[in-house]
Amino acid sequence: ADPIELSHLCGSHLVDALYFVCGERGFFYNPMKRGIVEQCCHKPCSIYHLEGYCD
Numbered sequence: 689a690d691p692i693e694l695s696h697l698c699g700s701h702l703v704d705a706l707y708f709v710c711g712e713r714g715f716f717y718n719p720m721k722r723g724i725v726e727q728c729c730h731k732p733c734s735i736y737h738l739e740g741y742c743d
Contacts, residue, residue: 694732702728709735710742 697705702724706715724741727733 694734696729696732697738698725698729705738706741709738713742715742 705728709715724738727737
């Protein structure tokens with residue numbers, strides 16, 4: 689799969705993708721702040737967008 693490809697990521701798939709993208713840096717994930725869910729679950733987002741949530 690093309691890493692730049694847009695994809696819908698929800699729930700555990702979204703968390704798994706963040707682990708993959710951020711690696712040892714870890715990431716900031718707060719389900720109450722709906723930003724990443726609205727960006728990546730309701731609408732597709734890219735790897736580059738996910739990187740914005742890494743610590």
